[in-house]
Each structure stands twice: as structure tokens, then as C-alpha cells.
């Protein structure tokens with residue numbers, strides 16, 4: 001998919017061997033181990049959430065299986081003051097940003113409190129109407145620039161979403177305003193059943209920036225070091241006033257679109273097993289053990305810790321009461337309008353006041 | 359005759375229309391290879407080829423807009439929005455062009471398009487997957503808004519919509535996509551647009567509804583009869599616009615009472631239009647105030663508390679009894695169903 005005019009970055013190949021000169025941070029053991037841990041945390045949580053959906057304990061869930069390097073790489077490159085405008089696929093990135101597992105479970109369960117996460121307070125909730133979040137990021141970036149702040153807005157979109165007008169329009173604004181915003185495309189090859197080549201005749205999605213003066217590049221989205229590196233550089237440039245950037249990460253969606261989907265209806269099984277060979281975790285583990293930073297025992301104790309954390313979150317989530325009946329009215333406006341009071345009283349009369357799960 | 363669900367009846371009608379008329383084409387996200395996320399177009403691409411069953415890029419504005427160009431060129435596009443909540447990027451094209459191309463060109467060009475979308479709540483969907491915004495479309499002159507509430511009506515009304523010379527917004531109540539099976543004869547017979555369906559005759563109160571709420575309304579009518587000896591008529595509006603007010607007025611003339619039931623929020627909902635017309639033309643037959651049983655004026659709550667928002671049989675029964683007892687309050691306590 002690479003194109004001569006579009007830069008492409010990769011450091012870790014599928015077998016864990018290194019190409020080119022690694023950036024300096026790759027020697028930072030603590031940082032790289034943190035990336036690895038985040039990726040594992042994401043995958044364990046994902047697996048748990050899918051299992052919960054299968055047993056009727058959660059509604060539809062969109063796994064990020066296979067795309068952990070993308071999510072963890074870019075989210076780790078952001079600083080706390082930057083702002084994320086995510087999609088439904090970005091739970092793992094939100095986890096890196098500080099959103100709690102329990103909050104993600106609440107969101108998935110259709111409990112609005114899951115979008116009132118305690119950290120990071122300025123990040124947007126997951127956008128479900130595709131591509132709409134890209135304009136929000138540009139608006140926020142404009143505001144930050146206007147106030148002379150050094151923060152950067154980061155927004156994600158899928159290969160499918162990149163076909164929507166909102167995406168071009170948002171990038172165009174960002175280009176004109178030289179707004180500090182990073183557009184990240186998670187090109188996982190599919191928009192539900194629609195393959196990448198039915199989405200656009202352009203050889204790369206990164207070149208979509210060209211038409212609006214936003215520099216585009218591609219990165220191996222299965223290589224967390226590469227993702228972390230290119231996103232860090234783009235953020236640093238935007239922070240120093242150099243304007244927006246577009247980065248297309250090439251990933252594979254290694255499972256169904258969501259738990260409501262069955263990819264075997266439209267995806268070739270052989271293709272999937274080929275793609276598993278490029279999976280992002282194994283290559284990083286190989287790198288870690290080649291560095292002498294990671295062994296079997298480290299792996300085992302990390303997984304045990306992660307699973308314990310996840311179990312605790314699930315327990316807390318399942319023990320939580322449903323929101324109060326009146327809550328559906330109480331956040332519609334800053335103050336409850338008189339016209340809504342009768343409806344609110346009717347709901348309380350029918351369902352009680354307390355969040356008792358009824 | 360085959361026993362089919364509502365969503366299967368949609369597929370049957372689409373297949374029938376495509377067989378009959380080579381100008382009928384389907385387009386939308388995931389409608390082809392995947393057969394639609396609800397399987398409404400299952401098997402159709404295999405049968406009719408990828409040129410007539412088109413998997414589009416992800417862009418609802420373009421889906422709505424290319425349908426206008428196709429239609430003006432003599433094709434009969436049936437465009438799918440994957441969910442009603444994702445139809446809004448198409449509004450520009452639908453409001454500014456599809457609904458008015460005939461009028462703008464004094465009939466020279468027209469838009470025989472069907473825009474299909476699953477709509478309504480009750481499936482534990484994520485945010486934006488439970489919209490009931492039919493009133494937005496009903497407000498646009500030049501469109502037909504058609505909503506089937508059974509497999510038989512899905513088949514007959516969809517065929518009628520595809521054959522109709524003007525644009526139709528065809529909203530499929532996904533909560534009852536698979537709720538019941540009915541014998542549907544694949545005979546190519548359309549049902550009439552622009553007419554209400556009287557599902558039950560009654561002398562005491564007229565229940566007016568559409569979409570998935572037909573299910574609870576019919577159940578309420580049964581309970582009103584068996585438990586309270588109240589004889590309720592049930593009217594499925596089916597085509598919201600242009601509205602068949604005569605059928606509703608005729609029933610209310612007989613019963614003197616009307617309860618309008620819809621899942622969408624109350625304010626500016628299509629029930630308000632029906633109530634206004636009753637006030638204009640039927641005021642003197644009314645023995646009690648018009649009742650509305652609707653969604654509340656809030657964002658549909660997420661899956662965890664959605665059941666508190668969705669209308670239920672109890673609310674319909676209570677409203678019907680208030681109407682029947684007016685000006686007294688119903689004496690016996692309303693029975694309450696187990697809270698879901």
C-alpha cells in the first residue's frame with residue numbers, strides 16, 4: 001500500500017527484527033515496557049468484554065483486537081493537556097489516557113456516566129456517528145491556539161470514516177487555520193464488510209491531506225515504536241506552531257467489526273491467518289527479550305496483575321446501580337425547564353427515584 | 359405462502375421489485391456482500407449482481423445525493439441508511455433536492471427514490487442507534503414517510519414505495535424486525551400508500567399509532583377489552599405523510615375519544631399533527647381531551663435505562679381509561695405490569 005511520495009515508517013518487523021535506525025526513546029526501558037503493558041491491558045480487557053457480551057452481561061462491544069499498537073502508541077505520545085476526540089474503537093487509547101476500565105464498561109452498557117470519566121476531563125466521549133469528531137478536534141485546536149496554549153488536539157477515524165465529507169472538511173479547516181490538530185487514520189482494512197479498496201481509489205489514505213495542504217504520512221500500525229515516534233513528532237511540530245498533520249496507520253482488524261458482526265460472511269479465512277502473523281504484540285515482546293528486558297516470569301506476573309485489575313473493574317461495574325430514573329431529564333439543560341417537570345415526575349412515579357436497577 | 363419476519367418481508371419485496379423492474383438498484387453501506395447489518399438485503403447481491411446491489415463507500419450525504427442523480431436518469435434507487443441516526447448527513451440532499459426536484463422543474467425531473475432505514479429503540483443499541491425522528495422527515499413537503507408494522511405491510515408497502523413516482527422515507531421498526539412471523543404471499547401485490555390501516559374496530563376509544571408501538575397498542579387494546587370492558591379501535595397510520603385523516607376522524611366520530619401512541623418524543627412529534635387536525639375537524643365529536651402516550655422530551659437513554667423511556671402497555675391502558683372515564687378519574691387502580 002505504500003506510495004513513493006508518502007513517507008512510511010516502520011522499525012519493528014513482524015518477526016521482531018529491527019529495520020533502520022531506532023529512535024532514541026527505544027532505549028528507554030521504562031517507556032517501552034509501559035507501552036507493552038498498555039497493549040496487554042487493552043487486549044485482556046477486550047477479551048473480557050467480548051466474553052461478557054457473549055454471555056449476556058454487556059450489549060454490543062467493538063473490540064480493538066490487533067490494533068493495540070496504534071491505540072497505545074498514539075495515546076502514549078500525547079501529554080495530559082492534549083485532548084483526544086476518539087471513536088467507538090478507541091477504548092484502549094482512552095485507557096492509556098486515564099479513563100477507568102469500569103467507566104468503559106459503563107459506557108458499553110449504555111450508562112451515560114461512562115462518558116463522565118474523571119480523567120481526562122477535557123477529552124471527548126467516543127463518537128459513534130462516523131467522522132463527526134474530526135470537526136470538534138479542529139474547533140478545540142482553534143480555541144487552544146487562540147488562547148496561546150501549547151496543547152494539541154488529536155482525533156482518530158477509520159479507513160471507512162475517511163470517505164465521509166466531514167473528514168475532508170475538518171482537515172481543510174485545519175489547514176487554513178494551521179490549527180494544532182493531528183488526524184489519525186486507523187486503516188484496519190475494513191469498514192464492517194467494506195474492504196479498503198472499495199472505500200477509495202486513492203493508493204493511500206495519507207495522501208488525502210495533500211489536497212488541503214496537510215502533510216500526510218503512513219506508519220506501520222502494528223509497530224508501536226513507529227506509531228509512538230511519528231505521532232510524537234507530529235504533536236511536537238503542531239505544538240510549536242507548525243500546523244496540522246495526517247497520519248495513516250496500517251493495521252489489521254483481527255476479529256469481527258463488533259460482537260454484532262460475523263466477519264466470516266465476507267472475509268477470507270486465509271487472509272486473516274496471514275494478518276495474524278503481523279500482529280503487534282509478539283514483535284514487541286521479541287524486541288523486549290532481545291534487549292534483555294523481559295522474561296517469562298515478568299510476563300506471567302504482569303498478566304496476573306492485569307487480570308486481577310480487570311476482574312475488580314467488572315465486579316464494581318456489575319455491582320453498580322443503574323442511574324436514577326430522573327437522570328434522563330437532569331442533564332438535558334443546565335437547568336430543568338418548567339416544561340419538562342411533569343414528564344420527569346411521571347417517570348419518577350413509574351420507576352422510583354433511586355438508581356435501583358429497575 | 360411463506361411464514362416470514364418483518365425483515366424477511368423487506369428482503370422479499372426488494373427481490374420482487376428487482377425482478378420486475380431492471381431499473382431498481384440498491385445502494386448503501388454493507389448492503390451487498392454482507393447482506394446488510396440486519397440481513398435485509400441478504401442474498402440480493404448474489405442474485406442481482408454487484409452493479410445493481412451496490413456496496414458504497416461510507417458517506418450518507420453521497421448515498422442520498424447519488425440516488426437523486428440516478429432517479430432523474432430513470433433508475434429506481436432504493437438507498438439504505440444503516441440506522442436512522444446516521445441518515446442526517448443525507449438531509450441536505452433529501453430536503454434540498456429529492457423532495458423538490460419535481461416541483462423545481464415543473465415535473466420535468468423527478469425522484470422516485472426509496473430511502474430505507476431501520477428506526478426506533480428497544481434493541482439495546484449503542485448511542486444514536488435508537489432514533490425515532492420520523493417527524494423531521496414528515497415536516498418536509500414532497501416526501502412520503504411510510505412505516506410498516508407487520509411482515510404483510512412491510513412487503514406490500516415497500517413494493518408500493520418502490521413503484522411510487524416520488525421519494526419515500528421508508529422506516530423499518532427494528533425492534534419488531536423479528537418479533538412475529540406472518541404468512542406473506544410473494545405475489546407482487548402492493549398495499550395502498552396514503553391510507554391508514556384499521557387493525558381493530560372499537561366503539562369506546564380510538565388508539566392511533568405506527569411502527570413498533572403497534573405491538574404494545576394492540577396488546578393494550580386486548581387488555582382494555584378483557585379486563586376493563588373497553589372496546590378500543592386500533593389504527594396503524596402506516597403512511598404518516600400524506601396523512602389519511604379521514605380514517606382517523608371517522609373512528610373518532612364513533613368513539614369520541616382518541617389516544618395517540620408513538621415512541622418519538624412528544625414535543626413536535628407527529629402525534630401533535632394528528633391532534634391538531636382532530637382539533638380542527640373533529641372537535642365536536644370529542645368527549646374527552648386527546649391523550650398522547652409518547653417518548654419523553656429527552657435524548658433516548660442508553661441501553662441500561664432505555665426501558666424507562668420506551669412506551670409500554672400500561673401507559674396506553676392508563677391513557678385510554680382516563681379518556682373513557684373523563685371527566686371522572688378512573689376509579690379502580692390501574693393495574694401495573696411488572697417493571698421490565
Ligand SMILES: Cc1ncc(C[n+]2csc(CCOP(=O)(O)OP(=O)(O)O)c2C)c(N)n1
Pocket residue numbers: 089128129130131157158159160161162186188190191192253257387416418440444
Ligand atoms: C455516519 C455513520 N454511518 C454509519 C455508521 C455505522 N457504522 C458503524 S462503524 C461502521 C464502519 C466504520 O468503519 P471504519 O471507519 O473503517 O472504522 P472501523 O470500524 O474499522 O474502526 C459503520 C458503517 C455510523 N456509526 N455512522
Ligand SMILES: [Mg+2]
Pocket residue numbers: 158159160186187188189190191192
Ligand atoms: Mg476500518
